[in-house]
Each structure stands twice: as C-alpha cells, then as structure tokens.
Amino acid sequence: MQDGFLERIAACGVVPVVTVPDAETAVPVAQALLDGGIDVIELTLRTEAGVRAIAAIARSCPDMLVIAGTVLHPAQFAAVRDAGALASVSPGFSEALHEAAEAAGMPWLPGVATASDVMRAVGCGRTNLKFFPAELAGGVAMLRALSGPFPDTRFCPTGGVTSANLGDYLSVPSVMCVGGTWLAPAKAVTDRDWAVIRDEARTARLAVDAVRGR
Numbered sequence: 001m002q003d004g005f006l007e008r009i010a011a012c013g014v015v016p017v018v019t020v021p022d023a024e025t026a027v028p029v030a031q032a033l034l035d036g037g038i039d040v041i042e043l044t045l046r047t048e049a050g051v052r053a054i055a056a057i058a059r060s061c062p063d064m065l066v067i068a069g070t071v072l073h074p075a076q077f078a079a080v081r082d083a084g085a086l087a088s089v090s091p092g093f094s095e096a097l098h099e100a101a102e103a104a105g106m107p108w109l110p111g112v113a114t115a116s117d118v119m120r121a122v123g124c125g126r127t128n129l130k131f132f133p134a135e136l137a138g139g140v141a142m143l144r145a146l147s148g149p150f151p152d153t154r155f156c157p158t159g160g161v162t163s164a165n166l167g168d169y170l171s172v173p174s175v176m177c178v179g180g181t182w183l184a185p186a187k188a189v190t191d192r193d194w195a196v197i198r199d200e201a202r203t204a205r206l207a208v209d210a211v212r213g214r
C-alpha cells in the first residue's frame with residue numbers, strides 16, 4: 001500500500017494541504033482540485049471537522065487520494081484509516097508515531113527539518129519524509145545538502161512552497177512532490193470560492209507538467 005501511495009503523490013507532484021471549518025466544505029474543495037487536475041488532498045486534523053471531512057471525501061470522490069495531515073497522536077492513525085484515508089502525514093517524527101503507524105497499517109510521511117531528524121527516521125526504516133517547514137528549514141539548498149549523507153531519502157517539502165518556487169523544489173532529484181496550502185487558500189475555502197481553488201490547481205498542474213517535460 002505504501003508503494004501505491006508514494007507512486008500516486010509522486011505522479012501528481014503536488015499535495016494540497018487543506019483545513020476545513022466543517023465537513024460539508026470538504027467535498028466541493030476536493031472536487032475543485034480534481035477539476036483542476038489534482039487528484040491528491042491532505043486534510044489536516046487541525047479542526048474538529050478533520051476526520052469527518054476525510055470520510056466525506058473518501059465517500060464522494062473515489063478518484064481522490066485522501067491523506068490525513070497533522071497527525072500528532074498515535075490513536076489518530078486508526079481513526080483516519082477507518083474514515084477512509086489511505087495515508088497520513090505529521091509535521092515531525094517520533095518513535096511512538098512510527099510504531100502506531102505500523103500497527104495501524106497506515107502509510108506515513110513523518111516530518112523532518114534537520115539531519116538529526118532524518119537519522120532518527122531512517123533508523124526506523126523511514127526514508128520517505130516530509131521536509132517541514134521547507135523554506136524556513138533551509139529550502140532547496142538544505143534539501144541538496146541532506147542528499148549527501150542520506151542518498152536514499154525522498155522528500156515532500158512543505159511550508160512556504162508556492163507556484164513561484166515549486167519548480168525549484170521539483171528540480172531537486174530527492175524531491176518526489178511538494179505540498180502546501182496555496183492551492184486551497186483559507187479565504188477561498190471560507191468564501192466557498194471553488195473557482196479560485198480550481199484555477200490554482202490548474203496552474204499547479206501545468207507547472208508540474210512543464211518541469212517534468214510533459
């Protein structure tokens with residue numbers, strides 16, 4: 001399952017990070033992303049609605065790969081798996097979360113920001129990582145530097161990534177995809193302005209395809 005998930009996010013190239021105020025908002029956001037050519041969504045657990053939003057998308061948008069974001073507590077892996085998430089993401093790494101993800105059978109991208117973080121994650125066999133917060137943690141230069149001692153790691157940089165710099169990140173060989181909130185800005189979500197989200201998705205789709213020569 002992990003391999004399928006990794007192939008899907010790498011093929012898409014971008015992971016929209018979405019926080020919704022209520023579960024009803026989740027499906028039109030997901031549909032707008034799909035309309036713009038993006039078939040991956042990371043629903044954060046930053047609001048009470050997170051788990052129900054994951055369930056709503058899993059039920060209504062079968063073409064969408066649903067990832068649970070901001071997983072901070074071990075028990076959340078089973079909760080989001082049961083809601084229909086196919087993978088999960090955390091801003092950081094801990095051995096407790098690593099073990100809980102394994103126990104729940106959930107693909108998991110833990111977050112790392114330093115060489116020490118990478119060493120702990122790799123020590124547990126985790127080589128597919130979120131680089132967070134990417135811009136503040138050193139951006140493209142830091143990712144290139146980490147690839148020296150850790151040639152087998154692959155990253156999803158997130159945090160400060162936008163349509164303006166996604167090409168720089170995707171050009172780094174260790175980067176499988178990038179993530180961020182710019183595709184579904186909070187204002188567009190609260191204004192229910194699905195056209196803004198669809199257009200951001202379309203722009204990102206074209207940018208990823210251009211970087212990859214498609």
Ligand SMILES: O=C[C@H](O)COP(=O)(O)O
Pocket residue numbers: 017069158159160161179180181182
């Ligand atoms: O994982 C999500 C981060 O909070 C990214 O936020 P950002 O894209 O607005 O920098």
Ligand SMILES: CC(=O)C(=O)O
Pocket residue numbers: 044069070071089090091092111130132158
């Ligand atoms: C930031 C991040 O990785 C998350 O919210 O899952």
